[in-house]
Amino acid sequence: MKILEVVVFLTVVALCKADYSDKQKQKLDEFTSKCIEDLDLPKDSDLGKKFKYGQLKEKDDATKKFISCSMQKLSFMNETGSILEESIIEFLADKYDRTMAMNVITKCSKLKNESMEDKAAEFYDCFFMQKSFDI
Numbered sequence: 001m002k003i004l005e006v007v008v009f010l011t012v013v014a015l016c017k018a019d020y021s022d023k024q025k026q027k028l029d030e031f032t033s034k035c036i037e038d039l040d041l042p043k044d045s046d047l048g049k050k051f052k053y054g055q056l057k058e059k060d061d062a063t064k065k066f067i068s069c070s071m072q073k074l075s076f077m078n079e080t081g082s083i084l085e086e087s088i089i090e091f092l093a094d095k096y097d098r099t100m101a102m103n104v105i106t107k108c109s110k111l112k113n114e115s116m117e118d119k120a121a122e123f124y125d126c127f128f129m130q131k132s133f134d135i
Contacts, residue, residue, distance in 0.1 A: 002068065019053065020135065021095040027054050028058035034071035053135060054128030064117035072121050081116035096133050104131045111117055 017116070020028065032048030041047065047066050050056045056063055063092035071077040075087045085105050092101040113119040 024091065024094055027091070031073035032070050033075055034068055039065055039069060041066065056124065059121050064121045067124050068117045068120035077116070077120055081119045085109050100104070100133050
């Protein structure tokens with residue numbers, strides 16, 4: 001019985017540690033807040049929090065624009081809609097395994113779509129579905 005309690009405790013500890021670093025959180029909060037303001041979204045919008053954790057499931061035009069704006073401000077995507085793989089990998093490497101980040105970023109950046117907003121949304125969905133590490 002003691003072994004089960006130890007295993008449960010260690011699992012809870014590991015899950016609690018699965019989050020962005022303070023530096024990553026600060027950058028995400030700063031730039032998602034700017035996008036909320038730039039896109040004239042309600043100031044109390046929870047899009048920033050949902051963006052960080054892959055919880056943006058509904059992809060209406062406003063959400064796609066928010067994802068695209070956030071990715072551009074974070075330097076994850078350029079103004080022509082190209083995914084900036086190395087920039088995303090560097091951002092994630094602050095807390096997560098570089099190789100695991102590189103694998104998912106490389107796979108997801110190859111997706112094709114016409115509009116910049118659709119590319120951003122498609123990359124976002126792919127990243128959170130395909131990543132092999134917990135955030």
